[in-house]
Amino acid sequence: MKKRTLTAGLAFFLCWTALPLILGVGYALLYSVGLVGLLSEGFTLVYWQRVLTHAEFWVDLGYSLSLAAGAMLLATGIALRLVLKHRHSFKQGLLSYLIYLPLAFPAVVAAFLTFQLLGPRGFFSRIALSAGLIATPEQFPAMIHDSWGTGILLTHMAMAVPFLVLLFIHTWENERLDELGQLAQTLGAARRSRTWRVEVPVLIRSSRPTLVLYFLFVVGSYEIPLLIGRESPQMVSVLAIRKLQQYDLTARPEAYIVVLIYLLLVAVLLRTLLVSPTNPKQP
Amino acid sequence: MKKHPFFGVVVATAILSPLMLLGIFSIGKGWPFPKIFPENWSLQNWSDAFTASSGLGQSLGLSLGIGACVAFLATISGFFSARSLAKSSRKNTWLMLAYLPYVLSPVMYAACLQVSFLFLGISGKITGVMLGHFLLAYPFAVILFTGFWNARMEAMAQLAATLGANPVSSYLKVLFPVAKGVLFVCFFQTFLLSWFEYGLTVLIGVGKVPTLTVKVYQYVTEANIHLAALAGCLLVLPPTLMLWINKRYLFTRITL
Numbered sequence: 001m002k003k004r005t006l007t008a009g010l011a012f013f014l015c016w017t018a019l020p021l022i023l024g025v026g027y028a029l030l031y032s033v034g035l036v037g038l039l040s041e042g043f044t045l046v047y048w049q050r051v052l053t054h055a056e057f058w059v060d061l062g063y064s065l066s067l068a069a070g071a072m073l074l075a076t077g078i079a080l081r082l083v084l085k086h087r088h089s090f091k092q093g094l095l096s097y098l099i100y101l102p103l104a105f106p107a108v109v110a111a112f113l114t115f116q117l118l119g120p121r122g123f124f125s126r127i128a129l130s131a132g133l134i135a136t137p138e139q140f141p142a143m144i145h146d147s148w149g150t151g152i153l154l155t156h157m158a159m160a161v162p163f164l165v166l167l168f169i170h171t172w173e174n175e176r177l178d179e180l181g182q183l184a185q186t187l188g189a190a191r192r193s194r195t196w197r198v199e200v201p202v203l204i205r206s207s208r209p210t211l212v213l214y215f216l217f218v219v220g221s222y223e224i225p226l227l228i229g230r231e232s233p234q235m236v237s238v239l240a241i242r243k244l245q246q247y248d249l250t251a252r253p254e255a256y257i258v259v260l261i262y263l264l265l266v267a268v269l270l271r272t273l274l275v276s277p278t279n280p281k282q283p
Numbered sequence: 284m285k286k287h288p289f290f291g292v293v294v295a296t297a298i299l300s301p302l303m304l305l306g307i308f309s310i311g312k313g314w315p316f317p318k319i320f321p322e323n324w325s326l327q328n329w330s331d332a333f334t335a336s337s338g339l340g341q342s343l344g345l346s347l348g349i350g351a352c353v354a355f356l357a358t359i360s361g362f363f364s365a366r367s368l369a370k371s372s373r374k375n376t377w378l379m380l381a382y383l384p385y386v387l388s389p390v391m392y393a394a395c396l397q398v399s400f401l402f403l404g405i406s407g408k409i410t411g412v413m414l415g416h417f418l419l420a421y422p423f424a425v426i427l428f429t430g431f432w433n434a435r436m437e438a439m440a441q442l443a444a445t446l447g448a449n450p451v452s453s454y455l456k457v458l459f460p461v462a463k464g465v466l467f468v469c470f471f472q473t474f475l476l477s478w479f480e481y482g483l484t485v486l487i488g489v490g491k492v493p494t495l496t497v498k499v500y501q502y503v504t505e506a507n508i509h510l511a512a513l514a515g516c517l518l519v520l521p522p523t524l525m526l527w528i529n530k531r532y533l534f535t536r537i538t539l
Contacts, residue, residue, distance in 0.1 A: 009366060010364070010367045013364045013368055014377075016418065016422075017384075017421070018380055020418055021384075023399055024399065027399075093291070094295060095295065098299065099294075100526045101527075102298060104522035104526050106519075109305070109499060112503050112515060116304070123304070123319070126317045127319060130319060216386040217386065217388075219388075220386070222481070223481045223500075240390075255394065262391060263387055266383075266387055270386060
């Protein structure tokens with residue numbers, strides 16, 4: 001391959017990845033300090049001060065991180081349990097096909113289904129009422145638009161479990177964990193030690209990059225909290241877009257500041273969580 | 284390993300019930316509280332869906348068209364530029380850049396890009412939405428193909444050149460046939476990225492490009508659960524069929 005062709009390929013890549021990002025982030029930065037935009041009156045840090053000193057942003061950021069961490073912990077735990085106990089069921093027969101089905105559900109449809117299932121007048125509430133477990137729909141536990149984000153957490157968890165099951169099965173085969181486990185038992189490890197000292201650590205370590213990226217994907221999710229979340233606290237993506245779409249134009253610089261801080265946080269998390277301790281050059 | 288007789292039934296029910304509920308809601312008419320299932324059943328929603336007034340047929344065509352174009356362009360351009368990236372000494376840095384649109388969140392990325400689309404005069408237009416989707420799909424294609432361009436593939440290309448193949452015939456007769464599987468996976472995955480996208484579509488399309496995901500959201504906010512379920516079925520069924528057919532290709536390429 002000629003050097004000119006290589007340079008052209010790289011330039012094309014940068015043109016469609018780095019350039020839009022630099023232009024977008026550059027504009028957001030200029031807008032956030034009042035240098036561009038309809039209400040621009042020259043350089044100011046007042047918007048930054050407003051966002052950084054207002055509790056709303058920090059609460060929403062903490063809320064997004066906690067919900068994502070909760071959903072990932074639950075989903076990882078369930079997926080690990082399924083793979084450790086029942087992986088053969090997912091490798092043959094009907095389940096080997098069905099396990100792919102949840103991957104075909106877009107977030108907006110998943111959120112719609114959660115709303116219809118878990119809402120106060122949803123499917124489960126009606127079943128509980130007809131079974132005599134509750135007397136009015138208000139007695140059904142609030143899982144939609146609630147401050148704990150129960151519906152958001154459950155929806156993300158339900159979407160992540162099949163993906164993680166497939167990921168762990170793939171990793172299991174790639175890492176030849178059957179042979180590795182047998183070797184551990186031959187060397188004297190008990191069944192429990194084989195699981196907790198060999199299989200689970202290998203699965204988690206090998207899947208770490210994908211787990212980290214999925215976690216960040218959940219932190220920045222939009223459709224699910226938009227449909228079944230509440231306005232306060234809210235996920236950080238929803239906060240940014242709501243500020244961007246407000247009629248009050250002074251909220252627009254704040255929207256860009258939320259995006260910029262989030263970008264910075266993601267970059268730091270990516271760098272910290274993805275760099276392998278054994279090979280610092282690997283992302 | 285001990286097999287649990289009911290495990291398969293429980294998991295299959297858990298997986299299939301959302302699809303069944305979507306189907307039930309889509310053929311239902313009226314769902315007054317506290318009835319567990321809709322009062323009446325009719326296929327009229329489905330037949331009405333494809334009339335001009337509901338616009339669902341147009342949305343389906345629009346989503347299919349945008350998805351297919353974006354997937355085709357992303358797959359072809361990703362295939363060629365990934366080769367340059369794979370040979371670069373700073374491959375890992377460039378790849379990190381390719382991950383950013385996803386980890387930044389597509390909707391936040393769209394918020395940053397919105398003004399550029401306004402400046403180019405393509406905000407609120409199909410071309411704008413397509414370009415927005417391409418900006419998400421192309422880095423994904425590059426990530427996918429970087430693994431393909433390994434030392435073995437380069438050796439194969441060099442062997443073809445040594446045996447007298449020019450660059451064009453090297454691609455047509457050696458590299459494309461070898462890459463057929465991964466090209467198909469990439470097309471499928473990038474199609475899904477575009478097919479499922481909501482936030483970026485709404486921001487760049489300013490609500491004027493009614494793809495199926497936009498329609499689902501619109502019906503949900505109008506509290507029209509039957510049409511929302513129908514649009515949901517239309518969104519879920521094509522990828523389900525494609526996933527089922529291609530499961531053996533899929534997962535080996537989507538992990539890092």
